[in-house]
Amino acid sequence: MSHFPTATQPNIATHSFFRPNPIKAITALLLLTLLTSCGGGENNVSTGNRSGTLHWGNGTEPQSLDPHIATGVPEHKIIVALMEGLVLKDSKTLEPRPGVATSWDISEDGRVYTFYLRENARWSNGDPHNAHDYAWSWWRALQPALGNLYAYMYFPITNAKEYYEGEISDFEQVGVKALDDYTLQVTLNNPTPYFLQLLDHYSLYPVHRATIEKFGDADQRGTRWTYEGNIVGNGPFQLSEWKINRRVVVERNPHYWDAESIRLNKIIFYPIENAVTVERMFRAGQLHYSGTVPADKIATYRERNDPALHIAPYLGVYFYRINTRVPQLQDKRVRRALGMTIDRDKISERILKGGQIPAYTITPPGTMGYYPKSDLAFNPEAARELLADAGYPNGEGFPTTEILYNTSEGHRKIAVAIQQMWKKHLNIDVKLLNQEWKVYLNSVTSRDYEIGRAGWIGDYVDPNNFLDMFLCDGGNNRTGWCNPEYDQLILKAAPEAKTHAERLAIFNRAETMLLDDMPVIPIYIYTSNNLVNTSVKNFNDNILNQPSFKEIYLEADPADAGVKN
Amino acid sequence: MWRFALNRLLQAIPVLLIVISATFMLVHSAPGGPFSAEKSVPPEVIAALEAQYNLDQPLWQQYISYLGDVVQGDFGPSFKYSGRTVNELIAAGIPATAELAFYAMMVALIIGVSAGVAAAMRPNTMQDYVPMSAAMLGICMPSFLLGPLLVLIFGIYLEWLPVSGWGDMPGDKIMPSITLGTGYAAYIARLSRGGMLEVLSQDYIRTARAKGLSERVIIFKHAMRGGLIPVVAFLGPAFAGLLGGSFVVETIFQIPGLGRFYVQAAFNRDYTMILGMTIFFATLIILFNLLSDMLAIWLDPKLRHQARGNN
Numbered sequence: 001m002s003h004f005p006t007a008t009q010p011n012i013a014t015h016s017f018f019r020p021n022p023i024k025a026i027t028a029l030l031l032l033t034l035l036t037s038c039g040g041g042e043n044n045v046s047t048g049n050r051s052g053t054l055h056w057g058n059g060t061e062p063q064s065l066d067p068h069i070a071t072g073v074p075e076h077k078i079i080v081a082l083m084e085g086l087v088l089k090d091s092k093t094l095e096p097r098p099g100v101a102t103s104w105d106i107s108e109d110g111r112v113y114t115f116y117l118r119e120n121a122r123w124s125n126g127d128p129h130n131a132h133d134y135a136w137s138w139w140r141a142l143q144p145a146l147g148n149l150y151a152y153m154y155f156p157i158t159n160a161k162e163y164y165e166g167e168i169s170d171f172e173q174v175g176v177k178a179l180d181d182y183t184l185q186v187t188l189n190n191p192t193p194y195f196l197q198l199l200d201h202y203s204l205y206p207v208h209r210a211t212i213e214k215f216g217d218a219d220q221r222g223t224r225w226t227y228e229g230n231i232v233g234n235g236p237f238q239l240s241e242w243k244i245n246r247r248v249v250v251e252r253n254p255h256y257w258d259a260e261s262i263r264l265n266k267i268i269f270y271p272i273e274n275a276v277t278v279e280r281m282f283r284a285g286q287l288h289y290s291g292t293v294p295a296d297k298i299a300t301y302r303e304r305n306d307p308a309l310h311i312a313p314y315l316g317v318y319f320y321r322i323n324t325r326v327p328q329l330q331d332k333r334v335r336r337a338l339g340m341t342i343d344r345d346k347i348s349e350r351i352l353k354g355g356q357i358p359a360y361t362i363t364p365p366g367t368m369g370y371y372p373k374s375d376l377a378f379n380p381e382a383a384r385e386l387l388a389d390a391g392y393p394n395g396e397g398f399p400t401t402e403i404l405y406n407t408s409e410g411h412r413k414i415a416v417a418i419q420q421m422w423k424k425h426l427n428i429d430v431k432l433l434n435q436e437w438k439v440y441l442n443s444v445t446s447r448d449y450e451i452g453r454a455g456w457i458g459d460y461v462d463p464n465n466f467l468d469m470f471l472c473d474g475g476n477n478r479t480g481w482c483n484p485e486y487d488q489l490i491l492k493a494a495p496e497a498k499t500h501a502e503r504l505a506i507f508n509r510a511e512t513m514l515l516d517d518m519p520v521i522p523i524y525i526y527t528s529n530n531l532v533n534t535s536v537k538n539f540n541d542n543i544l545n546q547p548s549f550k551e552i553y554l555e556a557d558p559a560d561a562g563v564k565n
Numbered sequence: 566m567w568r569f570a571l572n573r574l575l576q577a578i579p580v581l582l583i584v585i586s587a588t589f590m591l592v593h594s595a596p597g598g599p600f601s602a603e604k605s606v607p608p609e610v611i612a613a614l615e616a617q618y619n620l621d622q623p624l625w626q627q628y629i630s631y632l633g634d635v636v637q638g639d640f641g642p643s644f645k646y647s648g649r650t651v652n653e654l655i656a657a658g659i660p661a662t663a664e665l666a667f668y669a670m671m672v673a674l675i676i677g678v679s680a681g682v683a684a685a686m687r688p689n690t691m692q693d694y695v696p697m698s699a700a701m702l703g704i705c706m707p708s709f710l711l712g713p714l715l716v717l718i719f720g721i722y723l724e725w726l727p728v729s730g731w732g733d734m735p736g737d738k739i740m741p742s743i744t745l746g747t748g749y750a751a752y753i754a755r756l757s758r759g760g761m762l763e764v765l766s767q768d769y770i771r772t773a774r775a776k777g778l779s780e781r782v783i784i785f786k787h788a789m790r791g792g793l794i795p796v797v798a799f800l801g802p803a804f805a806g807l808l809g810g811s812f813v814v815e816t817i818f819q820i821p822g823l824g825r826f827y828v829q830a831a832f833n834r835d836y837t838m839i840l841g842m843t844i845f846f847a848t849l850i851i852l853f854n855l856l857s858d859m860l861a862i863w864l865d866p867k868l869r870h871q872a873r874g875n876n
Contacts, residue, residue: 145617438597
């Protein structure tokens, strides 16, 4: 390192720092821009409240807005704004309400549904919307080439499964028929009490035939019919802008049959993946709604009793699958012992902190009035006895077993807690293994795991949606557990039940069997955690965490017009 | 000079081919495919989907047809974003990412060069220690810490700047540019200090001083041209790094750029998207390295002489 004579230094300083020079000028300019361009602006929430624009934090960039292709929650939120099924759900109770159908009859044997469609229903381009749209749309949804992951939602309909799987090729044999322009008849295999609910699932929404055919074949994936300027829907809103990774904007659809009751003018959906970013945007008044709250922030919101935080039970269960083919896990006494030594209250209170409910059954209690009885409880003493009976007194000789979870801090914390509980109560050693999401899916599907973290969110409110996972050949079973008697209850006895009570009793018998053998260990029932600005009115929490944009409106309280925390 | 450039461009072809082949093999050997999901997917659906994207063909055939498409500039359809092409998605992300990289580079150059030059003028004094310690801090401070810190101070407490967005609200580009640029500013400060110190000890500077030229002229006209060559050489890789490395900043500030797509594509096993982005970035890196080498040659008479001599 060398330097020049010190005598010149004062001179340099004078020259470079106190006289104008280009760098200084640019810096000054930049600073000036900085100062003039910021501050003073109103936030989205206050401007939105005036203009009736809802700013909605929506997770990720939607993969598709085609209701027969989309599968994710962010897509769901946008699609329900753009389209509508025959039936809607009450935003609080989820009871069926008239949608495109004004009313319906159900035959005495519960198998034939006749829907009477409203004659003033229109597509967003003004085209008439009638019963033939449903027959065509459902035909499209069942084309195998389309790759519809929700095709199974149609399977209660007579011959839908057979048609989809190619056993029959004539769609006429499928139980969907437009009797006339405004009457649609649907025939089911069995009386299916949750069928009306399915109609409000986007996979059964109608699509606009002319638009789809304009942009490609009916069963062609990835055509551009859902894009800005192309898509035609029948819902309360219509798509006006879709900027990749920026926003999806929907505006009021003037042709919607109930357009007069819609109070929002516009909804802007922002694809924001990062939970911390979205919470910060919410706090800064850039969003009316965020569907995620970082776990460590929930406690703060709860302590403050912040009215923005909405915590509600969610129709989903967090559980561990056990690979019943692993030698030390083949004995159901071992599996029961594992299930009985998880202190779920502690996990819920100390780790999750979001009001999650400890789960002792796979079906969330209260699903369609179903409150399953369960003898599963936290009971370390009885568990130790069971483990001893299985040949591992005080855990001796029990091979080290591995818990697999997909990489996430939340899953890791739970796995660590359970690892410690099993060590403490059963004296067995457990290793933890995390894998990246797709690798983890691969391991679980190919049953290359010992104990694996899992979650299941219901598509419709019925115990069937949880219990049919564990049928012998159920694609989501993945435990190797198979009980023909269980299959018989779910597949035969429950659909043929005469009354609701009888049906629930059958489900309870099946669930008891499942819990007794314990190929899966229920851990907790999810809660939905939403941040909702207090100016958003008519936002109702429900167990499907499904908003009703039709009902929501914005009204700023004079006191919190600024909405700053 | 032009022959030098042409030479380098020809060398780039095998480099790109290796990048494409390696990435192709890697993405196809990663466990889990683009269509696996938590809910089980019926085999008939998987078959239909694979047929649509030609994934049912033997791997070598897929490779050949992919290369054929790439040569024509077609990166294929995205597997995840149904109906979107990779070209379209990259095009959608470029403006924000390029703009962000450009502003960040401006921030880095203005802060870095002025701090480095100032430090070199009075080495081992406070005018040297203060900016250089700050530079050390800047190099060490990761953007995932600096970003949220800036947001907390200027976005939430002072409410001077929007906490996120890109071009939606006035001033929303300032914090991301500073967050991304700071690390590079720090590095440039160190580079320019080193370069300037070396040049300032050269004979021609002493001659200039002896001639009685003002310090301003000496620094800006004579010393900086040679002293900043290391900075110029760093600009190419830095700009490519800014373009490709903006993922964290894009996530923190909710910027609709390329970085987020790149990372998501890997998680989703969106094969065509991963490949397309990798090729795109590889090309950028090659181009920017070439550009900065050419700039360095133009700036440095010694190198210019060499380049001419070699040709």
